[in-house]
Amino acid sequence: MNFRKLLPMLILPLIVSCGETKSDNTSKTTGDNNTVETTTGGKTDTKTDDSAVTTPEQSDSGNTQDSGDDTVISEIGPGSDKESGSEKESGSEQGGDSSKVDESTPFLMEAEYTNLDEKSGAGYSGGADGWAMIGEDIYDAGASNGYYVTYLYKNNLSLDFFFQSDKEVKGANLILRLTSEIKDVILTTDIYTITVNDVAVKFNQISLLGASTSDSEEYMRPFSNHTISNIDLKEGENSIKLITTNTESMGGTMYSTAPVVDCITIEKYGDATLSWNPRTDNLDHFE
Numbered sequence: 106m107n108f109r110k111l112l113p114m115l116i117l118p119l120i121v122s123c124g125e126t127k128s129d130n131t132s133k134t135t136g137d138n139n140t141v142e143t144t145t146g147g148k149t150d151t152k153t154d155d156s157a158v159t160t161p162e163q164s165d166s167g168n169t170q171d172s173g174d175d176t177v178i179s180e181i182g183p184g185s186d187k188e189s190g191s192e193k194e195s196g197s198e199q200g201g202d203s204s205k206v207d208e209s210t211p212f213l214m215e216a217e218y219t220n221l222d223e224k225s226g227a228g229y230s231g232g233a234d235g236w237a238m239i240g241e242d243i244y245d246a247g248a249s250n251g252y253y254v255t256y257l258y259k260n261n262l263s264l265d266f267f268f269q270s271d272k273e274v275k276g277a278n279l280i281l282r283l284t285s286e287i288k289d290v291i292l293t294t295d296i297y298t299i300t301v302n303d304v305a306v307k308f309n310q311i312s313l314l315g316a317s318t319s320d321s322e323e324y325m326r327p328f329s330n331h332t333i334s335n336i337d338l339k340e341g342e343n344s345i346k347l348i349t350t351n352t353e354s355m356g357g358t359m360y361s362t363a364p365v366v367d368c369i370t371i372e373k374y375g376d377a378t379l380s381w382n383p384r385t386d387n388l389d390h391f392e
C-alpha cells in the first residue's frame with residue numbers, strides 16, 4: 106500500500122469547506138457575533154443561529170464555476186506540494202516535517218470574517234473603512250466564500266486573525282490564499298510581515314503575477330495558495346497578522362504594496378482543537 110497516495114484520498118473529502126467558492130444563493134450571511142467554528146481532528150462543527158457559515162453542503166448549489174472547487178481542493182490539499190508543479194513555484198516550504206502523518210481537518214478562517222471595525226484602508230482611488238474593505242468575487246477569481254478583503258495598501262495596516270487552540274502545536278502549516286490587483290505583487294519579508302503571536306515568521310518570496318492592469322478591467326487574477334510551514338501555536342488565544350510594511354506605491358492612492366486576501370488555513374495541527382468567532386455579520390452589508 107502506497108500510503109502517500111492513500112493520504113489525499115482520506116483527507117480530501119474532509120476539506121470541502123476550504124474550497125468553497127461563491128454560490129448565488131447561499132454564501133451571504135445574516136450574522137450574529139456569537140458564531141463559533143470549532144475544528145477538531147476530522148470534523149468541523151459550526152454553531153450559529155442561521156448556520157450560514159461555511160459548510161460543505163452549501164458548495165454545490167448554483168455554482169457555475171466549472172473548475173473552482175476542484176482547483177481549490179487540489180491546491181490546498183495535503184500532499185499537493187509534491188504533486189502540483191504550480192505549487193512548487195509559488196510555495197514557500199521551509200523544510201517542514203514532510204514525513205509527519207497528520208489528518209487534521211484544515212482550519213479555515215475567512216478574511217472577510219475578521220474584525221474590520223477599526224480598520225481604515227486605501228485603494229486605487231480613495232479609501233474604505235471597516236466592512237467596506239470587503240470585496241465580492243464578481244469576476245469568479247475563486248474566492249472562498251465568495252468574498253475577500255482588499256484596501257490593504259497602507260503602511261502598517263494589518264489584517265488580524267484571532268483564534269483559540271486547546272493545546273500547544275508545533276510545526277503546523279499556514280496557507281495564505283492571495284491574489285493581486287492593478288499590478289503584479291511580489292511579497293518578501295522586506296515589504297510584508299506575517300506574524301504568529303506577534304512574532305514575525307520567515308517566508309520565501311510569494312509571487313502574485315498576472316494581475317489585471319487597471320481598475321476598469323473586468324478581471325481579477327485567480328486566488329492562489331501559498332504555504333508557510335513550521336508554525337507553532339500556543340494553548341489558548343493565538344493571533345496571525347498579515348501586515349503591510351512598506352511605502353512602495355502601486356499607483357493611484359495605493360500607497361503601499363499588498364496582496365488581496367481571501368482566507369488563511371492552518372493544517373497539520375495534530376489533535377488540537379482550533380476555534381474562532383467569525384464576524385459573519387460583516388456580510389450583512391452585501392444583502
Ligand SMILES: [Ca+2]
Pocket residue numbers: 215216217248249250251252253366367368
Ligand atoms: Ca474569502
